[in-house]
Structures are given as C-alpha cells and as structure tokens.
Amino acid sequence: MSTIKLGVPSKGRLMEKTFEWFGARGVTLRRSGSEREYAGAVEGAEGVSLVLLSAGEIPRELAAGRIHLGVTGSDLVQEKLADWESQVASLAPMGFGHADLIIAVPDCWADVDCLEDLDAAAHQFRAAHGFRLRIATKYHRLVREFLTQQGVADWQLVDSQGATEGTIANLTAEAIADITSSGETLRANHLKILSDALIHQSQATLFAARAADWSGHETHLAALAQQLGLDAPAL
Numbered sequence: 553m554s555t556i557k558l559g560v561p562s563k564g565r566l567m568e569k570t571f572e573w574f575g576a577r578g579v580t581l582r583r584s585g586s587e588r589e590y591a592g593a594v595e596g597a598e599g600v601s602l603v604l605l606s607a608g609e610i611p612r613e614l615a616a617g618r619i620h621l622g623v624t625g626s627d628l629v630q631e632k633l634a635d636w637e638s639q640v641a642s643l644a645p646m647g648f649g650h651a652d653l654i655i656a657v658p659d660c661w662a663d664v665d666c667l668e669d670l671d672a673a674a675h676q677f678r679a680a681h682g683f684r685l686r687i688a689t690k691y692h693r694l695v696r697e698f699l700t701q702q703g704v705a706d707w708q709l710v711d712s713q714g715a716t717e718g719t720i721a722n723l724t725a726e727a728i729a730d731i732t733s734s735g736e737t738l739r740a741n742h743l744k745i746l747s748d749a750l751i752h753q754s755q756a757t758l759f760a761a762r763a764a765d766w767s768g769h770e771t772h773l774a775a776l777a778q779q780l781g782l783d784a785p786a787l
C-alpha cells in the first residue's frame with residue numbers, strides 16, 4: 553500500500569532537531585540501517601514513511617510531488633520555488649534552524665549603513681568603474697526581488713555557492729547577501745549588516761506538496777495533523 557512520504561534532512565542539526573520535534577509529538581523518526589545508510593523508519597503514525605534527503609533538495613521534491621510532506625528551511629523553499637505558495641503549503645514553523653538572510657558590506661564603508669546609502673554607493677561605483685556593484689549570493693531570487701522592490705539600482709548579482717563572506721576579500725564582489733545566525737562569520741570577515749536589509753527570517757518549517765497525489769491518504773493525513781497539533785491542511 554502506498555504511504556504519505558515525509559522528507560526530512562538527512563544529516564546534521566536539522567535532522568536531529570526534526571527528529572526531536574516529531575518525537576515530542578509522539579511520532580518517532582529514526583534512521584534505520586547502518587550509520588551511513590540513508591534509510592528511515594516511522595513509529596507512532598500510520599501510513600507515513602520517511603525519506604532522508606538533502607535539505608537543499610527538499611523544495612524541488614515537494615514541487616515535483618515526489619514527497620507529500622517535507623521539512624526544510626523557509627529560505628530554501630522561497631528561493632528555489634517560483635511563486636512558492638502556489639506549490640507548497642506551510643503547515644508549521646518548527647522553532648529551530650533560525651537564520652537571517654541579510655545584505656552586508658565592508659566595515660570600512662563608513663558612508664554605507666542602509667539601503668539608501670547602498671543605492672548611492674552603487675550609483676557612484678558604476679560611474680567610477682564602468683560596471684555595476686557586485687553582490688555575491690546563492691539566494692538569487694530572494695535578493696533580486698528584494699532590491700527591486702526597495703528601489704535599489706545599479707547592482708548585479710554574482711553567484712557564490714559557499715564561503716560567500718570571503719568574496720569581498722577575494723575581490724570578486726563588493727557586497728554579499730547571505731544567511732547569518734550567530735554573526736561570527738560576518739565579524740571574522742570584517743563585514744557589517746545594512747540596517748534595513750533583512751530580506752528573510754528563515755526557520756525550519758513543515759511543508760505540504762500541492763502537486764503530490766493525496767488520494768487515498770486523507771485519513772492518515774488527518775490523523776497525522778491531529779497528532780502533530782496542526783489544523784487539517786487544505787491542499
């Protein structure tokens with residue numbers, strides 16, 4: 553018989569905290585098999601099976617309907633899925649995995665503390681250098697939407713899939729947009745956050761896939777929602 557497929561992060565703190573969150577609600581998730589095998593088991597919820605996936609791939613698997621439910625950061629869903637609310641329903645913020653997507657510039661840019669200053673600096677930068685000020689990020693969709701909405705001009709995004717805070721010292725960007733939690737990476741790289749450039753406050757969230765085949769799963773979904781203390785989702 554087919555089951556509701558629940559995708560959760562396969563490793564690290566997101567996996568552990570997800571297991572704790574479900575466990576506290578009477579649903580035991582665990583990795584089965586050897587330590588390195590990505591197989592999982594569910595106890596305490598009928599008709600639900602566990603799929604262990606990279607957090608970064610969970611948005612795509614939800615959008616494709618290959619999993620019914622998935623836990624990942626809200627930043628990843630909003631970045632990776634166009635018009636995300638049409639593709640997934642947010643069922644529950646889970647209270648961990650907090651991170652802020654922000655824009656930061658070098659500490660030594662004394663005249664740049666907010667978006668208006670960045671706009672002015674970008675304008676000057678283009679006049680002086682003949683190309684647009686570069687902002688390094690992996691969050692292309694969210695950053696582009698935010699800066700456009702805020703009326704900041706004369707920037708370009710350059711792709712950085714990791715170690716983004718290092719791009720400025722490496723002279724491949726003038727500013728960065730990345731997630732921060734403790735702020736230590738920004739401090740260590742002599743960067744400061746613009747005061748009004750909080751693009752997204754992310755946390756781990758339980759999502760449901762609108763494209764998944766829910767037929768035959770209605771009773772199990774209602775029972776799971778009740779056990780987790782959630783409203784029955786309208787999908």
Ligand SMILES: Nc1ncnc2c1ncn2[C@@H]1O[C@H](COP(=O)(O)OP(=O)(O)OP(=O)(O)O)[C@@H](O)[C@H]1O
Binds near residue numbers: 561608649650651
């Ligand atoms: N300090 C942090 N550093 C990195 N990610 C964080 C931090 N705090 C919270 N997160 C969240 O964790 C999620 C990313 O998790 P993770 O790095 O495990 O995913 P991933 O990129 O898919 O990993 P991998 O591809 O290595 O499996 C994002 O939603 C991010 O917002």
Ligand SMILES: O=P(O)(O)OC[C@H]1O[C@H](OP(=O)(O)OP(=O)(O)O)[C@H](O)[C@@H]1O
Binds near residue numbers: 715734738
């Ligand atoms: O504010 P902090 O607590 O210092 O955390 C923020 C850092 O953590 C993440 O990087 P990650 O470790 O995921 O590596 P990455 O550079 O590969 O993205 C993020 O991209 C920042 O670099």
